[in-house]
Amino acid sequence: MSLLLSTLIVIESFGLLYVGLNVFHLNVADETLYTFSFEILFYFAMFLIFNVREREHFWESRPSKTLLTAMILSMIAATIVTTTGIPGLKPIPLNETLFVAFCTATLSLTLNDLAKFLFVKKTENRW
Numbered sequence: 001m002s003l004l005l006s007t008l009i010v011i012e013s014f015g016l017l018y019v020g021l022n023v024f025h026l027n028v029a030d031e032t033l034y035t036f037s038f039e040i041l042f043y044f045a046m047f048l049i050f051n052v053r054e055r056e057h058f059w060e061s062r063p064s065k066t067l068l069t070a071m072i073l074s075m076i077a078a079t080i081v082t083t084t085g086i087p088g089l090k091p092i093p094l095n096e097t098l099f100v101a102f103c104t105a106t107l108s109l110t111l112n113d114l115a116k117f118l119f120v121k122k123t124e125n126r127w
Contacts, residue, residue, distance in 0.1 A: 004119050005051060005112055012107050013040050016100060024096050031090045035082050038089060039100040042078050046071055047108030055120050058113050075101070 017037065020026045026033040049071065050058040063071075079101070085091030 001052075001116055001119055001123075004115055005048065008107075008112050008115060009044050009048070012104075012111075013044065016040050016103055019099075020096075024092075026092070026096075032092050035085075035089045035092050036096065036100065039078070039082055039092075039097055040104065043075070043101050043104035044108065046075060047105055048112075051108060051113055051116050057117055058109060 017033075017040070020033060020036040024036070026036050028034075049067070050063070053063065054060050079094075079097055082089060082097050083091055083094050
């Protein structure tokens, strides 16, 4: 299952990088591409937690209040950091950050969750 999810995330990340390069016109020269790449990795990691904590669909069980609070606060902090900037991460517009958050959430909680669910069901039937 980890190989399946990681492969999907890598493919989806390249798709988001394509958008960053060709739609948002980010580049290495002004270092905004580094921030965009950080966001892709960060948000996929956040939403991956929902997928791996449940063998069924992610909505089958509620995350603990502690986990949910930690994830929400982490996402708020990352959004602030990437839109205001820090050394090593140049600020990018909020709409680009929200685009990455929306796309990673959508891909993780639909396509990746469905792929995980089908994979788990298929491997459970083998044993």
